[in-house]
Amino acid sequence: MEYEPVIGMEVHVELQTESKMFCGCKVDFGGEPNTRCCPVCLGLPGSLPVVNRRAVALMAKAALALNCVVAPQCIFHRKNYYYPDLPKNYQISQYDYPLGVNGFVEITVNGKTKKIAIRRVHMEEDTGKLLHVEGGRSLIDYNRSGVPLMEIVTLNPPPPGLDQIESAEEAREYLQRLRQILVYLDVSDCKMEEGSMRCEPNISIRPKGQVEFGTKTEIKNLNSFRAVYLGVDYEIRRQERVLREGEQVVQETRRWDDVRGVTSSMRSKEFEQEYRYFPDPDLVPIQFSDEFLDKLRAELPELPGQIIRRFVDEYGVSKEDAEILADTRELATFFDACARGSRDPKAVANWIQGEFLRLVNATGTAIADAKVTPEGLRELLDMVDVGTINRNTAKNVFDEMFRTGRTAADIVKIKGLEQVSDSGTIESVIDKVIAGNPNEVERFRAGEERLMGWFVGQVMRETKGKANPGIVNKMLAEKLKG
């Protein structure tokens, strides 16, 4: 029997706000334990939460970017459960009136594009962090307590026109596209390693063609995109093995072990946990006016999907190139500024993906901090296009631009690197090379045509690489044939 997997994704993202969700404490990663908390995020008796309006606006914006319908009114509920990292023993979250519903994220895997359905986007507060130390003791750091969290949950089965995640590749791709959008929006830095993006996928498999879902398991402790891929893939295979052996999949939470590359049972989840949700009487419902939502929509930056389409249409680059160029907002902005008004946008695309990213990655430079400006790069490439310098020279000039921040024109002028296209000058060099290497000329004429490259090299060396390679090639070919 053939099985097909269905994967649901529950993703939590920590917001990059100045202050926490319900108090004025600073949001920051790390720091001395319990230095960023106050009566509110410690849940001290009598303290009351006050909604961080900036956080709400940011999440509403994210919900719009995820194609969700943002509810005109949303309500905070209390999710009641006991845990030492939860100072009030309830979490302020959302229940039946979430911020946004019915959205989607577009993904492309193996050339196939899918719109992954999103059930809901809601707001909540983060918990503190438990630290187990020797002697069976536990310490708690409440710095993270009350940090704004956004929860994004997929919808299975998807409504007509939308899709669900059906492989580990798609799961990873979904997460990466989601991350890309949220990073574009400055909602979050989405660092899985630091926990500002957390993902708990649930996986079930069913015989191909069956409508009902199989029993699902949930995976925790996935701290990288790679782990998400490996964990989901492992779990699909494990469930297949279980079913093929005639056993039943147990509904449970499983923990991913990154070192051993396996999942193992954490706790069974046979019954729904009782959270006793009820509207938080300390908070008033949030109302969004049409004007407010319109304003948020207007503030939405151009998102990766739109940018890719525009790069293809406007600059004639391939979809694959556009996807790389739109990977981050910084890179897309750089390319956009460089390609706009360029004589050859495709050359710009190639150069950025090649030379530029090579140097950025090799030196660990942030794009925003690069000394080369988009205008500077455009100037350089235009010099190649009009023949002022050749491509090889351009690479050396670019290295120097990247290192020093000087302009291409400056470097070319000071070093005298202008390309030599004057046929008289080139002809005299070629004559000199032919005259000085009679053996090679002999061998070439005897049919050893691959010596052509060697002759070009000699000419280039004589001209310090400045000769126009087109003219050199053409003229050499004529002269060598005799």
Place this chain on the structure above:
Amino acid sequence: MVLGWWTIASQYHGWWRLNVTEDICGLTVHELSDLIAKREIKAEEVARCFAERVQSVDDRVKAFVTVTIDLAIEQAKAVDEAIARGEEVGPLAGIPGAIKDNISTRGVRTTCSSKILHNYQPVYDATVIERLKGAGFAIIGKTNLDEFAMGSSTENSGFFTTHNPWNLSTVPGGSSGGSAAAVAADECAFALGSDTGGSIRQPAAFCGVVGIKPTYGRVSRYGLVAFASSLDQIGPLTKDVTDCAIVLNAISGKDPRDSTSLDVECPDFTKALVEDVKGLKIGVPREFFGEGTDSDVEKAVIDAIELLASLGAEWKETSMPIADYGLPVYYIIAPAECSSNLARYDGVRYGLRSGSSTDTVSMFRKTREEGFGAEVKQRIMIGTYALSAGYYDAYYLKAQKVRTLLRRDFERAFEEFDVLISPTSPTVAFGIGEKADDPFAMKLADVCTIPVNLAGIPGISVPCGFKNGLPIGLQIMGRGLDEETLIRVAYTFERNTEWHKRKPEL
């Protein structure tokens, strides 16, 4: 220079001094304030008088969980210095006040009269405390209550029961019994209480003082240890209506730290201290005189209404059928919210932690088992049940719907009437231990006050008579945010009666 009587009296000691202490402590806020402003007495001397008073009577009344005389004297000295510098001071400067022990006071133990918080010392002041401190009040101490404000007699206090100054074998009412008793026994000039289902008004009635529950949202709840968040409201307990207006002025107003506090202009409530009820329309809802209403209480209330009528008001009997459901609705909503609000007392961060626990879950369980009293546990269990999946719609949601209907009942009534009047409680103070075994009879003590909390409207209780030497309270209810009318009616009543001038003998 005119020598005030205090200046002369203070030259003497012995029996003089004793009488002076009693005389000073018996004064109202506005009387004390006048003396201090006229420099006839120093705030520090006032504080010392109250210190003596507390010392001499509180072993019998037991109003205080924590006494903070040193702080009061310190705050009073600061006021004296300000006055000496020629600064203008407000009406609460140097005035000794007592604070219910469920209001957060920085550096001063705040126990909620619960073993689970017996050692809890807050790191912050409630907004009302900040405002009172800004007004220069002197904190005398923290007063006893039913544990976490759950009860009507202070018998549910995790520490001890407060005694009614009028008859020490009776309860002071509750849950703000300590505050009411402290005011009645002249152990403070005024007190703050909190009212979730009548916890200011009912003890005010039992102890013969004035108590107002403001409109929900009028006073910030920030720093009030939550019992039922959608019902809790802080308010003053005072010796007369004027003081009530003065204290209310100090504590009211929008607080950015409390999302449920109302962003509305706060009037000067002392401007409502006007003797005028001409043309006032009074509704008397018959449901508030139900079974179990003491006939003497009923008579005193009717007499009070007749008195107001003789001063130009009109009154009419009316009906508010939904009010009968107040008690059951309250006993779903309040426990539901309390079950969640009290979840944080788990021994992890502050307060009691059971020493016998071996792991996290047993620490939670044993701490709560040892720390909470029976009434609190019962309400947590009821509330947990009411919020559980499968029961939520039948209990909590249904209760909220009835609450909406009740609110409409009041709205309709206020289309016709300016105020509604009823007894504050169906009886006078009952004996300590008398109803301890009958929780339902105990809960009936709040039957007239609970609907007011559910509707979010203001209600005031003023003394309107006595039965067997125990005070009777008159409840006046008004439209949301219309405390001014309540104050005007209560003030008019007070100006035409002598009930508030009686003092218990201690």
